[in-house]
Amino acid sequence: MLAATEREARRRPDGSFHVERFQGAATDRGEAMGFDVVLHRQGRSVRVEPGQAIIEALEEAGVTVPSSCREGICGTCETDVLAGVPDHRDTLLSDAERAANTCMFVCVSRSLTERLVLDL
Ligand code: FES
Incomplete structure (x- = not known):
């Protein structure tokens, strides 16, 4: 029912509809592709392995992001994106915010x- 409501809400002005979930959307964290996260302010990068959350890789590298x-x-855990294209899997951003790729x-x-270059 939420999915149908969200589809219908896409016809309304962006930001005029908000869904509050009490459980995250189903995600597949078993991807075969790892990637590098560049911590712009720290001048170093962290490897995120397939199936690993970015926040977990950051913590292993001693970087704490509030969560x-x-x-x-x-x-x-909202984090600003400086370069790269996130694969957004949250249930918070609007379609326009996802397309902007700024956080x-x-x-x-x-x-x-x-x-992926983050403002960390
Ligand atoms: S910790 Fe809640 S959105 Fe990331």
Whole structure:
């Protein structure tokens, strides 16, 4: 029912409809492709392995990003994107925000490009 409502809401002005979920959207984290996340302010990069969340790879590298739900529904881990194309898997961004690719939620989203530059 939520999916049908969201489809119908796409005909309305962007931002006029909001869904609050209490469980993240189903995601497939078993992708075969890993990628590099460049931490722009720190001047280094972190490898994200297939099936690994960006936030997990960051934590293994000693980088803490505030988080809460870790399902892409609360917005706590929002991170600015400087370059690259995120694979948005959250349930927060509008279609226009997804297309802009200026921020992402690193607990669930991944990368469509081999390299993603974040404002970290
Ligand atoms: S921790 Fe809630 S959206 Fe990432």
